[in-house]
Amino acid sequence: MDESMTYQLLRLVHAMDGATNATIQDVLAELGITHALADALWQLDPDGPAPTMRRMAAALRCDPSTVTFLADRLEQLGYVTRVPAPHDRRAKALHLTAPGREARRRLVQAATTRTPIAGLTPTEQLRLHHLLTKAMTSSPE
Template identity: 75%
Template structure:
């Protein structure tokens, strides 16, 4: 319907994919007492990676530090994370998953990966997609990438 460019069509597809995945896991979010912003935050907390500071979370979520305070409060109320002062710098607080938090995140990731429309592609197709998306997102990204340690 729209005589627009290929890039435009791709943008629509990517957005629709994100949207469809979100919609597909709505029931799990409800079970886990999570909203989308909270689920995004939980998603960032990879149990296999070092626990991030509040500030690092703010960078990853592209939001104000005070928003991280808010989200961390909520996740703490749900017993999904703990906030502990970093060793060596008592200003910095580190977000760590609790056992419940790890389990909640596992369920979240499982639901998302099994229900997303992406799951309908074959492994070979997924690999091709991965290659293309990685190339698009590759370094020299937006140059506004001062690393944050």
């Protein structure tokens, strides 16, 4: 694949991200969160273990101090609590509260139904999923 096609694909990925973000702006406003807070909320899997602040920093690809700021704000909104991590009581884990679970559910529902990807057929979505998974699991040449 030549660079110009790679560049075009990257532009489309960025445009899709921007379009999705624009279409969920009303939900973010209702929840009282920014895109950065939405990204953090998105990372908190209600069915998984509560991630540590360090794990959140890695998932968000940011400095731990940024996660502290995000966690402070999510805690002020009542969406998370900080609890001692089960494997290391010195570390803090972010635990979704009931309002946090509901906020995350609304965020995910809005993003997944309003994204341009939602306009693809199930077969097209499956094909795109396969290609993106392949791209994310292979190393660049």
